Amino acid sequence: MELLKKRILQDGVVKDNDILKVDSFLNHQMDITLLNDIGREFKARFADNPITKILTIEASGIGIAAITAQYFGNAPVVFAKKTQSSNLDGALFTAPVHSFTKGVTYNVQVSQKFLTAQDTVLIVDDFLARGQALIGLIDIVRQSGATLAGCGIVIEKVYQGGGTLLRSRGIRIESLARIASLESGSVTFL
Amino acid sequence: MELLKKRILQDGVVKDNDILKVDSFLNHQMDITLLNDIGREFKARFADNPITKILTIEASGIGIAAITAQYFGNAPVVFAKKTQSSNLDGALFTAPVHSFTKGVTYNVQVSQKFLTAQDTVLIVDDFLARGQALIGLIDIVRQSGATLAGCGIVIEKVYQGGGTLLRSRGIRIESLARIASLESGSVTFL
Numbered sequence: 001m002e003l004l005k006k007r008i009l010q011d012g013v014v015k016d017n018d019i020l021k022v023d024s025f026l027n028h029q030m031d032i033t034l035l036n037d038i039g040r041e042f043k044a045r046f047a048d049n050p051i052t053k054i055l056t057i058e059a060s061g062i063g064i065a066a067i068t069a070q071y072f073g074n075a076p077v078v079f080a081k082k083t084q085s086s087n088l089d090g091a092l093f094t095a096p097v098h099s100f101t102k103g104v105t106y107n108v109q110v111s112q113k114f115l116t117a118q119d120t121v122l123i124v125d126d127f128l129a130r131g132q133a134l135i136g137l138i139d140i141v142r143q144s145g146a147t148l149a150g151c152g153i154v155i156e157k158v159y160q161g162g163g164t165l166l167r168s169r170g171i172r173i174e175s176l177a178r179i180a181s182l183e184s185g186s187v188t189f190l
Numbered sequence: 191m192e193l194l195k196k197r198i199l200q201d202g203v204v205k206d207n208d209i210l211k212v213d214s215f216l217n218h219q220m221d222i223t224l225l226n227d228i229g230r231e232f233k234a235r236f237a238d239n240p241i242t243k244i245l246t247i248e249a250s251g252i253g254i255a256a257i258t259a260q261y262f263g264n265a266p267v268v269f270a271k272k273t274q275s276s277n278l279d280g281a282l283f284t285a286p287v288h289s290f291t292k293g294v295t296y297n298v299q300v301s302q303k304f305l306t307a308q309d310t311v312l313i314v315d316d317f318l319a320r321g322q323a324l325i326g327l328i329d330i331v332r333q334s335g336a337t338l339a340g341c342g343i344v345i346e347k348v349y350q351g352g353g354t355l356l357r358s359r360g361i362r363i364e365s366l367a368r369i370a371s372l373e374s375g376s377v378t379f380l
Contacts, residue, residue: 015279021279023278023301024303024304028269028271028278028300028301029266029301029303029304030256030259030267030268031266032256032259032260032264032265032266032267033264036260036264058248058249058252059248059249059252059269059271062248062249062252062253062256063252063256063267063269066222066225066252066253066256066257067256069220069222070222070226074221074222074223074226076219076220076221076222077219077220077222077253078218078219078220079218079220079249081218081249083292084292088218089205089211102273102274110218111213111218111219113214113219114214114218114219
């Protein structure tokens with residue numbers, strides 16, 4: 001997606017040759033026009049799939065998923081939760097997810113009410129690096145018996161291997177910007 | 191907002207005469223059509239305000255804010271973060287926020303890059319109860335020097351006093367459903 005790559009080159013900031021900060025338009029401040037472009041592109045790539053539900057994980061995936069859902073007939077969005085809450089009760093699907101950026105392991109949770117064997121699910125998230133969050137979300141989809149159409153990712157850090165691993169398992173991954181390297185503090189796309 | 195009240199009566203679940211669970215359409219699974227109705231209503235109520243930025247707090251506010259922004263000319267959305275992250279650096283506005291539902295105090299954070307004295311801010315959130323989250327977000331707006339247009343709240347639990355407190359301080363609060371009581375396990379609107 002050329003528009004996204006251009007935006008990453010223009011407004012992304014590389015830290016420590018490894019972290020790509022896109023907080024000015026994607027995951028702290030959100031550019032709603034860009035999120036609509038992203039949602040439209042996900043729809044183009046998954047046009048043939050009868051998506052009934054969009055699954056993401058708090059917090060950065062939520063805005064992307066909500067806007068994207070508008071291009072899939074306002075399919076309901078479910079976001080997996082990272083922490084216990086008195087608002088979360090009843091039977092849950094759970095999966096452990098390790099966050100390398102935050103240095104902690106979450107037990108992510110989705111109420112069993114909101115994913116069923118009748119659903120066809122599109123997973124959406126901002127980043128794919130080592131694949132930890134996606135592996136957890138895919139595990140939750142499998143537990144529910146739903147059909148996984150695939151994963152729509154805004155930015156894939158290809159050199160961290162998560163995408164390669166998941167594709168080798170037969171998971172369809174559509175990444176809108178694929179980064180080969182952040183070395184020397186500059187972004188090189190695949 | 192009659193449509194919202196109807197939905198709360200239809201799909202909301204009252205727990206312990208105090209907690210209103212709306213996880214099937216608002217803060218775990220999100221009904222995107224309803225979020226658009228909510229965004230349209232916020233626009234109707236703040237139509238005369240030159241909103242340049244929408245501020246919310248992770249996680250439940252993000253979807254509401256992203257959809258609402260579309261009715262304010264795709265104004266950028268900024269969501270305050272509750273936890274430290276290696277993605278969050280540079281100068282920050284911070285404010286302590288106590289969550290009664292989770293039993294912890296967060297130091298919520300917004301990068302100083304994304305709120306300035308030139309902004310006119312609409313704060314958006316799913317619930318207003320004791321007002322802790324709003325007090326923190328309003329404090330952050332004040333630190334930035336931005337103009338606060340007001341707060342758009344989906345559900346106000348009026349009997350918990352946060353709205354009364356904030357209105358007494360001159361803050362404009364627009365709540366789309368105002369709940370007087372959850373006693374006996376049933377929802378009574380104001």
